[in-house]
Amino acid sequence: MPLIDPTRSLLLVVDVQVRLMPAIAGGADVIAQTGRLTEAARLLDVPVLFTEQNAGGLGPTVPDLAPEPGAAFPKMSFGAAQAPGFLDRLREGRDCVVTGCEAHICVLQTVLGLLEAGRRAYVVRDAVGSRRTENRDAALARMAAHGAEIVTTEMVVFEWLGTARHRRFREVVRLIK
Numbered sequence: 001m002p003l004i005d006p007t008r009s010l011l012l013v014v015d016v017q018v019r020l021m022p023a024i025a026g027g028a029d030v031i032a033q034t035g036r037l038t039e040a041a042r043l044l045d046v047p048v049l050f051t052e053q054n055a056g057g058l059g060p061t062v063p064d065l066a067p068e069p070g071a072a073f074p075k076m077s078f079g080a081a082q083a084p085g086f087l088d089r090l091r092e093g094r095d096c097v098v099t100g101c102e103a104h105i106c107v108l109q110t111v112l113g114l115l116e117a118g119r120r121a122y123v124v125r126d127a128v129g130s131r132r133t134e135n136r137d138a139a140l141a142r143m144a145a146h147g148a149e150i151v152t153t154e155m156v157v158f159e160w161l162g163t164a165r166h167r168r169f170r171e172v173v174r175l176i177k
Contacts, residue, residue: 010046024129025130033153053106
């Protein structure tokens with residue numbers, strides 16, 4: 001099915017960390033869009049998993065996103081899928097909706113690893129960033145060329161809702177308006 005199904009989704013937030021985000025072009029927007037997605041995921045019972053690259057050097061996930069205890073996966077490899085135990089953390093059959101930084105390094109390598117592992121990946125264009133926008137744009141093109149679907153925050157949210165009759169419609173729409 002080409003629509004993003006909330007019952008088959010997992011929101012994967014890659015390395016949105018305190019010491020990295022000030023260097024990201026449009027970093028505040030990446031945090032804001034990721035925040036909208038994490039809150040929508042919580043309201044719609046979509047699991048959320050965070051990764052943290054070298055947390056000793058880059059710090060934890062930004063406080064605005066406040067992962068629940070145990071929801072952050074520590075890693076040293078750029079691609080999370082290559083980190084020992086990461087793929088075991090993903091529920092079988094879940095499609096990954098991916099946000100985070102840096103698009104051309106950790107997001108790219110994680111998404112390519114997910115695709116190689118047979119997972120469907122939806123990369124949220126307005127919720128990924130790099131220090132330079134040309135790196136982000138090149139990464140998005142490369143991920144799309146390898147089979148990732150490039151989407152936006154609103155596309156994800158409205159596909160998760162599916163209908164204006166959803167019991168959480170008003171709460172979720174307030175997040176993006």
